[in-house]
Amino acid sequence: MNPRRILGLTLRYFYLYRSSVPRLLEQLYWPVVDIMVWGFVTLYLSRFEGALPNFLAYFLGGLVLWDILFRSQIGVSVAYLEEVWSRNLLNLFVSPLRPSEFLAASVAIAIMRVAFTTCVTLAIAWWMYDFSALVMGAWLWAFMGSLVLMGWAMGIFISSLIMRFGQGAESLAWGLIFLIQPVAAVFYPVSVLPAVLQPVSAAIPASHVFEGMRQVLDGGAAPVHHLMMAYSLNLAYMIGALLFFYATLAEAKREGRLLRVGE
Amino acid sequence: MNQQTTPAVSVRHLTKQFGDALAVNDLSFEVAAGQIYGLLGANGAGKTTTLAMLLNLITPTSGEISILGEQYPAGRERILSRVNFSSTYVSLPLRLTVWENLRVFAALYGIKRPKQRIHEMVERFELTYALKTRVGELSSGQKTRVYLAKALLNDPEVLFLDEPTASLDPDMADKTRTLLLQAQQERGMTVLITSHNMAEMEQLCNRLLFIDKGKRLMEGTVVEIREHFGQDSLEDVFLHVARGESL
Ligand SMILES: Nc1ncnc2c1ncn2[C@@H]1O[C@H](COP(=O)(O)OP(=O)(O)OP(=O)(O)O)[C@@H](O)[C@H]1O
Ligand SMILES: [Mg+2]
Numbered sequence: 361m362n363p364r365r366i367l368g369l370t371l372r373y374f375y376l377y378r379s380s381v382p383r384l385l386e387q388l389y390w391p392v393v394d395i396m397v398w399g400f401v402t403l404y405l406s407r408f409e410g411a412l413p414n415f416l417a418y419f420l421g422g423l424v425l426w427d428i429l430f431r432s433q434i435g436v437s438v439a440y441l442e443e444v445w446s447r448n449l450l451n452l453f454v455s456p457l458r459p460s461e462f463l464a465a466s467v468a469i470a471i472m473r474v475a476f477t478t479c480v481t482l483a484i485a486w487w488m489y490d491f492s493a494l495v496m497g498a499w500l501w502a503f504m505g506s507l508v509l510m511g512w513a514m515g516i517f518i519s520s521l522i523m524r525f526g527q528g529a530e531s532l533a534w535g536l537i538f539l540i541q542p543v544a545a546v547f548y549p550v551s552v553l554p555a556v557l558q559p560v561s562a563a564i565p566a567s568h569v570f571e572g573m574r575q576v577l578d579g580g581a582a583p584v585h586h587l588m589m590a591y592s593l594n595l596a597y598m599i600g601a602l603l604f605f606y607a608t609l610a611e612a613k614r615e616g617r618l619l620r621v622g623e
Numbered sequence: 624m625n626q627q628t629t630p631a632v633s634v635r636h637l638t639k640q641f642g643d644a645l646a647v648n649d650l651s652f653e654v655a656a657g658q659i660y661g662l663l664g665a666n667g668a669g670k671t672t673t674l675a676m677l678l679n680l681i682t683p684t685s686g687e688i689s690i691l692g693e694q695y696p697a698g699r700e701r702i703l704s705r706v707n708f709s710s711t712y713v714s715l716p717l718r719l720t721v722w723e724n725l726r727v728f729a730a731l732y733g734i735k736r737p738k739q740r741i742h743e744m745v746e747r748f749e750l751t752y753a754l755k756t757r758v759g760e761l762s763s764g765q766k767t768r769v770y771l772a773k774a775l776l777n778d779p780e781v782l783f784l785d786e787p788t789a790s791l792d793p794d795m796a797d798k799t800r801t802l803l804l805q806a807q808q809e810r811g812m813t814v815l816i817t818s819h820n821m822a823e824m825e826q827l828c829n830r831l832l833f834i835d836k837g838k839r840l841m842e843g844t845v846v847e848i849r850e851h852f853g854q855d856s857l858e859d860v861f862l863h864v865a866r867g868e869s870l
Contacts, residue, residue: 364733365730365733367730368727368729368730372727375718376718379718379757380718442716446714446716446717447712447713447714448715450710451713452731453679453680454678454706454708455703456699456700456731458700610682613682614682618675619671619680619712
């Protein structure tokens with residue numbers, strides 16, 4: 361991989377976001393709306409105290425961390441979509457840029473996007489609800505890292521689907537991830553799920569992160585097992601996503617799909 | 624000396640099958656370094672498919688391609704850093720300025736002194752005043768010049784052009800041809816071009832390959848092709864062939 365080319369393409373996204381206020385605002389719109397609505401819902405529910413300790417922390421932690429996963433995935437997929445939208449894909453493919461370098465630049469821009477929105481959502485959670493995600497200490501960074509990785513793997517998978525099925529499949533970039541949200545144990549523990557869904561949940565790296573998060577917020581044992589599961593699964597999915605991407609690219613070159621992008 | 628003996632582009636028995644359809648059928652041709660070589664043929668003849676295979680955008684079903692003495696996939700990076708491509712069906716990110724776009728491609732092509740090179744290119748294409756303008760705000764004539772500047776940015780040894788003047792008015796098309804010829808003559812660049820504008824092909828091309836339904840119909844200089852079909856112009860040759868009078 362050639363770092364100059366990766367940097368060059370990253371620059372392209374930087375220029376794009378710098379020039380587009382709507383794109384920047386769109387980064388924040390849903391995360392901010394989400395955290396406000398659900399933050400107030402939780403505040404209200406926590407008045408009833410009940411048997412749920414840490415309710416607010418569970419919920420806000422879940423929200424902020426879920427958004428990291430979501431933004432990371434979108435960041436990668438939208439990098440591909442931007443090239444489709446601007447009919448620039450062929451320019452990239454006829455340049456010496458390698459597919460791996462393209463992915464590296466997508467991932468770099470995804471990191472920037474995640475960092476930007478996460479700073480804002482964390483600040484809102486802290487300022488409005490007095491919830492400091494930093495109480496999770498170093499574990500927070502381990503959780504974030506795992507979710508960012510899972511976002512990359514999903515993002516690469518979804519970009520491949522868009523390469524295969526064309527621009528008509530672009531809504532997958534915003535929608536597909538919500539298919540796994542119910543089983544990803546974001547706002548409730550895996551034990552709530554019916555027995556048939558629990559193995560599905562266990563196969564999702566994010567489930568282990570959210571279980572680990574609740575464990576840490578409760579001041580329980582170190583979530584080493586959960587993190588090991590999450591990172592091992594991430595590794596497997598990342599390899600799977602990369603294989604799928606390269607297979608899809610090879611198939612696209614055989615079928616002449618790269619020239620028909622956008623139709 | 625070597626340049627004269629090694630063709631810039633060499634294609635042997637190139638074939639592309641999409642499902643049951645043969646888009647390109649056993650094409651062989653060579654383009655000598657420094658030539659402008661035209662691919663000619665009706666809609667669907669297989670011109671774009673051929674160019675795409677030469678650029679590693681489409682994998683051939685069979686046949687051999689050699690560009691500047693290298694082959695895909697092993698030589699992909701070396702080939703692609705020494706060639707370039709432009710066409711009416713690609714664009715550049717419209718939200719980025721001329722400068723930003725060229726800066727990004729300068730990095731992708733590993734250009735040594737990007738600033739200096741970009742300034743050379745925009746001067747040549749009379750775009751200096753538009754450096755800070757977003758590409759989306761330019762007229763289509765200006766856009767075409769930006770695309771050409773991108774395509775010449777890495778000083779390519781071989782330039783592939785798929786209908787480069789298709790969306791331009793006659794005046795802009797003429798200016799584009801002039802700029803192209805200038806750049807080509809200065810650097811001795813090899814050009815592979817497709818176009819449906821027969822007068823343009825007559826003006827630009829040293830040699831032509833006439834393709835019909837993916838197959839080679841005739842190859843030669845403009846004069847040779849005209850004489851072979853007994854017509855006064857390429858336009859007449861095209862009509863003659865298209866209406867099946869040669870069969
Ligand atoms: N990806 C594809 N899948 C299936 N068939 C294809 C594909 N791309 C091209 N074809 C077919 O291959 C043939 C050659 O197409 P190609 O685009 O190369 O023609 P062309 O000479 O460039 O035509 P035009 O002058 O209209 O641009 C056509 O019959 C076309 O329908
Ligand atoms: Mg074509």
